[in-house]
Amino acid sequence: MVRASSLKEVKACPVQFVLAVNDTLNVINGKWKLPIIGSLLYNKKRFTEIQRNIQGITPRMLSKELKDLEMNGIVKRTVYDTQPVTIEYELTPSARTLREVLDKMVEWGVRHRRQSGVSSR
Numbered sequence: 001m002v003r004a005s006s007l008k009e010v011k012a013c014p015v016q017f018v019l020a021v022n023d024t025l026n027v028i029n030g031k032w033k034l035p036i037i038g039s040l041l042y043n044k045k046r047f048t049e050i051q052r053n054i055q056g057i058t059p060r061m062l063s064k065e066l067k068d069l070e071m072n073g074i075v076k077r078t079v080y081d082t083q084p085v086t087i088e089y090e091l092t093p094s095a096r097t098l099r100e101v102l103d104k105m106v107e108w109g110v111r112h113r114r115q116s117g118v119s120s121r
Helices: 004-012 014-028 033-040 047-053 059-071 099-116
Strands: 075-080 086-091
Touching: 004 014, 014 033, 033 047, 033 059, 033 086, 033 099, 047 059, 047 086, 059 075
Parallel strands: none
Antiparallel strands: 075 086
């Protein structure tokens, strides 16, 4: 967790602000990462459940993105010793703190869609 004083310092310095935004984007940037995080926001899921939730993602891309998110400490992968093997994915405690950010993004997106007259896909 970032200390309040250091967060205040980051917000006061344009260079530090941009660096912090870039750090965030390096972890969650891309077409599929936020939808994957959104899919896992409320509960853990198996690979096919995530794929069903995200229209248009290929198994290969989902696998790649899950590995990236796991490497960056956003997704936890748990393998259960069952027949056949069961694998579940869930957000890490750190990643669950993204809920507030995603809620704000959803609010903004809905408002923007209404104001701009752009229809959803």
